[in-house]
Amino acid sequence: RKEVEQDPGPFNVPEGATVAFNCTYSNSASQSFFWYRQDCRKEPKLLMSVYSSGNEDGRFTAQLNRASQYISLLIRDSKLSDSATYLCVADSDSWGKFQFGAGTQVVVTP
Amino acid sequence: EAQVTQNPRYLITVTGKKLTVTCSQNMNHEYMSWYRQDPGLGLRQIYYSMNVEVTDKGDVPEGYKVSRKEKRNFPLILESPSPNQTSLYFCASSFHRTTNEKLFFGSGTQLSVL
Numbered sequence: 001r002k003e004v005e006q007d008p009g010p011f012n013v014p015e016g017a018t019v020a021f022n023c024t025y026s027n028s029a030s031q032s033f034f035w036y037r038q039d040c041r042k043e044p045k046l047l048m049s050v051y052s053s054g055n056e057d058g059r060f061t062a063q064l065n066r067a068s069q070y071i072s073l074l075i076r077d078s079k080l081s082d083s084a085t086y087l088c089v090a091d092s093d094s095w096g097k098f099q100f101g102a103g104t105q106v107v108v109t110p
Numbered sequence: 111e112a113q114v115t116q117n118p119r120y121l122i123t124v125t126g127k128k129l130t131v132t133c134s135q136n137m138n139h140e141y142m143s144w145y146r147q148d149p150g151l152g153l154r155q156i157y158y159s160m161n162v163e164v165t166d167k168g169d170v171p172e173g174y175k176v177s178r179k180e181k182r183n184f185p186l187i188l189e190s191p192s193p194n195q196t197s198l199y200f201c202a203s204s205f206h207r208t209t210n211e212k213l214f215f216g217s218g219t220q221l222s223v224l
Contacts, residue, residue: 008150036213043200043215044153087152096141096160097168098213102152 003027004090006101013078013108020074021104023088030090030099033071035062038085038103047073047086078108112137116201116216123191124224131186131219133201141204141211142184143168144176146197147218153200159184160206191223 006023013019025033033050048055050062050071061074071090075082088101114135123129135142143158145168155168159178173195175187184203188195201216 004152041198041218041220043217044213045215046212049212096143096158096166097155098143099155099169100145100153102150 002101003092003099004088004101006086006088006104008102009105010107011104013075013082013106015078015080015108015110017078018074018076019078019106020072021086021106022070022072023101023104024068024070025088025090025099026069027090027092027099028069030092032091033062033064034089035060035071035073036087036089036100038087040085044087075106078106080108080110082106083108112214114201114203114214114216116199116219118219119217120220122222122224125192126190129188129191129221131188131199131201131221133184133186133216134182135184135203135214136182137203137205137214138181139203139214140181140206142178143202143213144174144184144186145200145202146170146195147200148197156186156199191221193223195221196223197221 035047036044037047038044054063059076063072085103087103144156145153147153154170157176159165199219202213204211
Protein backbone atom coordinates (compact mmCIF):
# COMPACT_ATOMS: atom_id res chain seq x y z
CA ARG A 1 0.00 0.00 0.00
CA LYS A 2 1.29 3.44 -0.87
CA GLU A 3 2.03 5.75 2.04
CA VAL A 4 0.18 8.66 0.47
CA GLU A 5 -2.88 8.09 -1.69
CA GLN A 6 -4.92 10.48 -3.76
CA ASP A 7 -7.91 10.26 -6.05
CA PRO A 8 -6.35 10.80 -9.48
CA GLY A 9 -9.46 12.58 -10.81
CA PRO A 10 -9.91 14.41 -13.04
CA PHE A 11 -12.16 16.75 -11.13
CA ASN A 12 -13.95 18.79 -13.77
CA VAL A 13 -14.97 22.09 -12.20
CA PRO A 14 -16.91 24.98 -13.75
CA GLU A 15 -15.17 28.30 -13.44
CA GLY A 16 -16.21 30.02 -10.22
CA ALA A 17 -17.20 26.82 -8.46
CA THR A 18 -15.66 25.22 -5.41
CA VAL A 19 -13.76 21.96 -5.50
CA ALA A 20 -12.38 19.91 -2.65
CA PHE A 21 -10.40 16.72 -2.51
CA ASN A 22 -8.57 14.65 0.03
CA CYS A 23 -5.36 12.78 0.44
CA THR A 24 -4.87 9.93 2.89
CA TYR A 25 -1.59 8.99 4.53
CA SER A 26 -0.75 5.73 6.23
CA ASN A 27 2.20 6.71 8.42
CA SER A 28 0.83 7.94 11.71
CA ALA A 29 4.28 9.33 12.56
CA SER A 30 4.14 11.89 9.74
CA GLN A 31 4.41 15.41 11.08
CA SER A 32 4.68 17.70 8.07
CA PHE A 33 2.24 17.93 5.21
CA PHE A 34 2.19 19.98 2.05
CA TRP A 35 0.24 20.59 -1.11
CA TYR A 36 2.27 21.12 -4.27
CA ARG A 37 0.94 22.15 -7.64
CA GLN A 38 2.31 20.63 -10.82
CA ASP A 39 1.53 21.79 -14.33
CA CYS A 40 1.89 19.24 -17.10
CA ARG A 41 5.28 17.54 -16.60
CA LYS A 42 6.80 20.69 -15.14
CA GLU A 43 8.45 21.01 -11.77
CA PRO A 44 6.19 20.88 -8.70
CA LYS A 45 5.78 24.14 -6.83
CA LEU A 46 4.73 24.56 -3.24
CA LEU A 47 1.12 25.65 -2.96
CA MET A 48 0.86 25.60 0.81
CA SER A 49 1.96 23.86 3.95
CA VAL A 50 -0.71 22.18 6.03
CA TYR A 51 -0.82 23.01 9.70
CA SER A 52 -2.65 21.18 12.45
CA SER A 53 -5.02 24.09 12.89
CA GLY A 54 -5.73 24.31 9.19
CA ASN A 55 -4.67 27.22 7.06
CA GLU A 56 -5.98 29.44 4.35
CA ASP A 57 -4.22 31.28 1.58
CA GLY A 58 -6.56 33.34 -0.52
CA ARG A 59 -8.93 30.97 -2.28
CA PHE A 60 -7.15 27.89 -1.00
CA THR A 61 -7.85 26.17 2.30
CA ALA A 62 -6.00 23.18 3.65
CA GLN A 63 -7.07 21.02 6.56
CA LEU A 64 -5.43 18.20 8.47
CA ASN A 65 -7.37 15.43 10.17
CA ARG A 66 -4.94 13.39 12.22
CA ALA A 67 -7.56 11.05 13.66
CA SER A 68 -8.57 9.85 10.20
CA GLN A 69 -5.15 10.48 8.68
CA TYR A 70 -6.08 12.65 5.78
CA ILE A 71 -5.46 16.15 4.54
CA SER A 72 -7.75 18.12 2.31
CA LEU A 73 -7.53 20.98 -0.13
CA LEU A 74 -10.42 23.23 -1.01
CA ILE A 75 -10.33 25.71 -3.87
CA ARG A 76 -12.98 28.41 -3.91
CA ASP A 77 -14.01 30.53 -6.89
CA SER A 78 -12.01 28.33 -9.26
CA LYS A 79 -10.07 30.04 -12.03
CA LEU A 80 -9.04 28.56 -15.36
CA SER A 81 -5.45 28.95 -14.17
CA ASP A 82 -6.15 26.55 -11.29
CA SER A 83 -6.16 23.67 -13.78
CA ALA A 84 -3.23 21.52 -12.69
CA THR A 85 -2.30 18.40 -10.79
CA TYR A 86 -2.18 18.80 -7.03
CA LEU A 87 0.34 16.68 -5.18
CA CYS A 88 -0.04 15.75 -1.56
CA VAL A 89 3.19 15.32 0.40
CA ALA A 90 3.87 13.88 3.84
CA ASP A 91 7.16 13.43 5.58
CA SER A 92 8.31 9.98 6.51
CA ASP A 93 9.50 8.84 9.90
CA SER A 94 13.05 9.07 8.60
CA TRP A 95 14.75 12.44 8.41
CA GLY A 96 14.99 13.70 4.85
CA LYS A 97 12.39 11.40 3.34
CA PHE A 98 9.20 12.68 1.81
CA GLN A 99 6.32 10.69 0.37
CA PHE A 100 4.42 12.13 -2.56
CA GLY A 101 0.97 11.14 -3.66
CA ALA A 102 0.40 10.45 -7.34
CA GLY A 103 -1.61 13.65 -7.67
CA THR A 104 -5.19 14.79 -8.21
CA GLN A 105 -5.93 16.40 -11.55
CA VAL A 106 -8.22 19.43 -11.55
CA VAL A 107 -9.65 20.78 -14.80
CA VAL A 108 -11.46 24.11 -14.58
CA THR A 109 -13.78 24.71 -17.52
CA PRO A 110 -15.25 28.00 -18.79
CA GLU B 111 17.98 34.40 -9.41
CA ALA B 112 17.54 31.63 -6.84
CA GLN B 113 17.16 28.37 -8.67
CA VAL B 114 17.87 24.67 -9.03
CA THR B 115 19.44 23.87 -12.38
CA GLN B 116 19.26 20.44 -13.93
CA ASN B 117 20.96 19.29 -17.09
CA PRO B 118 20.22 17.97 -19.57
CA ARG B 119 16.53 18.69 -20.03
CA TYR B 120 16.09 15.72 -22.36
CA LEU B 121 18.31 12.68 -22.78
CA ILE B 122 18.00 9.61 -24.97
CA THR B 123 20.52 6.87 -24.42
CA VAL B 124 21.03 3.16 -24.86
CA THR B 125 21.10 0.38 -22.32
CA GLY B 126 24.37 0.14 -20.44
CA LYS B 127 25.85 3.49 -21.40
CA LYS B 128 26.82 5.36 -18.24
CA LEU B 129 25.29 8.78 -17.82
CA THR B 130 25.20 11.62 -15.31
CA VAL B 131 22.41 14.11 -14.73
CA THR B 132 23.71 17.22 -13.06
CA CYS B 133 21.93 19.28 -10.42
CA SER B 134 23.13 22.55 -9.00
CA GLN B 135 21.53 25.03 -6.61
CA ASN B 136 22.64 28.57 -5.85
CA MET B 137 20.76 29.07 -2.58
CA ASN B 138 23.31 27.55 -0.19
CA HIS B 139 20.83 24.81 0.64
CA GLU B 140 21.96 21.96 2.86
CA TYR B 141 19.36 19.45 1.73
CA MET B 142 19.16 18.03 -1.80
CA SER B 143 17.18 15.15 -3.20
CA TRP B 144 16.46 13.25 -6.40
CA TYR B 145 13.04 11.98 -7.48
CA ARG B 146 11.69 10.08 -10.42
CA GLN B 147 8.13 10.54 -11.63
CA ASP B 148 6.23 7.84 -13.46
CA PRO B 149 2.57 7.86 -14.54
CA GLY B 150 0.26 6.73 -11.74
CA LEU B 151 3.09 6.44 -9.24
CA GLY B 152 3.84 10.04 -8.43
CA LEU B 153 7.26 11.21 -7.36
CA ARG B 154 9.42 8.58 -5.73
CA GLN B 155 12.56 9.51 -3.85
CA ILE B 156 15.80 8.00 -5.16
CA TYR B 157 18.50 9.48 -2.92
CA TYR B 158 18.83 12.48 -0.67
CA SER B 159 21.61 14.38 1.01
CA MET B 160 21.42 16.25 4.27
CA ASN B 161 24.75 18.00 3.72
CA VAL B 162 28.13 17.67 2.06
CA GLU B 163 29.41 14.09 2.07
CA VAL B 164 26.15 12.86 3.64
CA THR B 165 23.87 10.85 1.37
CA ASP B 166 21.10 8.34 2.06
CA LYS B 167 18.90 6.03 0.06
CA GLY B 168 15.33 6.95 -0.67
CA ASP B 169 12.64 4.50 -1.67
CA VAL B 170 13.99 3.49 -5.10
CA PRO B 171 17.80 3.72 -5.04
CA GLU B 172 18.59 0.59 -7.06
CA GLY B 173 20.56 1.35 -10.21
CA TYR B 174 21.50 4.89 -9.15
CA LYS B 175 24.44 6.55 -7.46
CA VAL B 176 24.89 10.05 -6.12
CA SER B 177 27.67 12.13 -4.66
CA ARG B 178 27.78 15.34 -2.65
CA LYS B 179 31.30 16.65 -2.76
CA GLU B 180 30.20 20.28 -2.76
CA LYS B 181 27.20 21.89 -1.20
CA ARG B 182 25.79 23.24 -4.45
CA ASN B 183 26.06 20.09 -6.61
CA PHE B 184 24.27 16.76 -6.37
CA PRO B 185 24.74 14.71 -9.54
CA LEU B 186 22.72 11.57 -10.26
CA ILE B 187 24.71 8.79 -11.87
CA LEU B 188 23.34 5.82 -13.78
CA GLU B 189 26.25 3.42 -14.18
CA SER B 190 24.42 1.02 -16.47
CA PRO B 191 21.03 2.42 -17.46
CA SER B 192 18.20 0.05 -18.27
CA PRO B 193 14.84 0.69 -19.97
CA ASN B 194 13.00 0.60 -16.63
CA GLN B 195 14.88 3.77 -15.70
CA THR B 196 13.09 5.67 -18.43
CA SER B 197 11.37 8.37 -16.43
CA LEU B 198 11.06 12.07 -15.62
CA TYR B 199 13.65 13.03 -13.01
CA PHE B 200 13.55 15.98 -10.65
CA CYS B 201 16.21 17.36 -8.38
CA ALA B 202 15.07 19.37 -5.37
CA SER B 203 16.68 21.32 -2.56
CA SER B 204 15.77 23.09 0.64
CA PHE B 205 17.71 25.01 3.24
CA HIS B 206 17.39 22.16 5.65
CA ARG B 207 15.12 19.19 6.01
CA THR B 208 13.02 20.55 8.82
CA THR B 209 9.34 20.83 9.43
CA ASN B 210 7.54 22.81 6.75
CA GLU B 211 10.65 23.46 4.72
CA LYS B 212 9.78 24.35 1.15
CA LEU B 213 11.33 22.22 -1.58
CA PHE B 214 12.66 23.98 -4.67
CA PHE B 215 12.61 21.80 -7.77
CA GLY B 216 14.67 21.85 -10.90
CA SER B 217 12.91 21.87 -14.29
CA GLY B 218 13.24 18.12 -14.72
CA THR B 219 15.13 15.73 -16.98
CA GLN B 220 13.20 13.43 -19.28
CA LEU B 221 15.33 10.33 -19.72
CA SER B 222 14.65 7.62 -22.28
CA VAL B 223 16.72 4.44 -22.18
CA LEU B 224 16.43 2.35 -25.33
